[in-house]
Amino acid sequence: MTETTSMTKKSKKSSAPKLFPDELIDQLLAQVQNKDAESILGESGLAGLLKKQLAERMLAAELTHHLASEAKQGKSGNHRNGSSAKTVITPNGELELDIPRDRQATF
Template sequence: MTVTMNTKKPRKPKAPKLVPDDLINGLLILVEGKDAESILGESGLAGLLKKQLAERMLATELAHHLETEAKQGELVHHQTTHALR
């Protein structure tokens, strides 16, 4: 009698997709028939996406910083005028 053991590793659960397939397909249509540099290079699709993402993140961070700074400034102004009374 021969016993066989299952030696397959259990599959890891798939990570959730950050970008929907439809969006990826739409982007790939824009570069259809182009060379790898047009897609993956710094001046290509990947480079432009990276640049736009970085700009959006920096703009959001700056807006948050300025908003926080403005709120802190209002608090300091209120405390100063209250102390002067």
């Protein structure tokens, strides 16, 4: 009597964990009026707006860190002082950012 075993091949293609939940993507896409590629992936579309907002948020966090480190060093009197519009060049073209300022212009 011979035994036969059936082996099923498992797919080696394992999916990486999702960085963003589908619900979040759905919320972002709901903000886009036209669902064409340019409105979603273009520099003036959803991807461009996300890039701008993320860059400005990083700059704001850096200024917060800068002001906190100045305060630890005993330097006082420096505070946030609005923002300035700047154009930065990215691999995909120019991007207008609002760069945060501090009163003593040390950032």
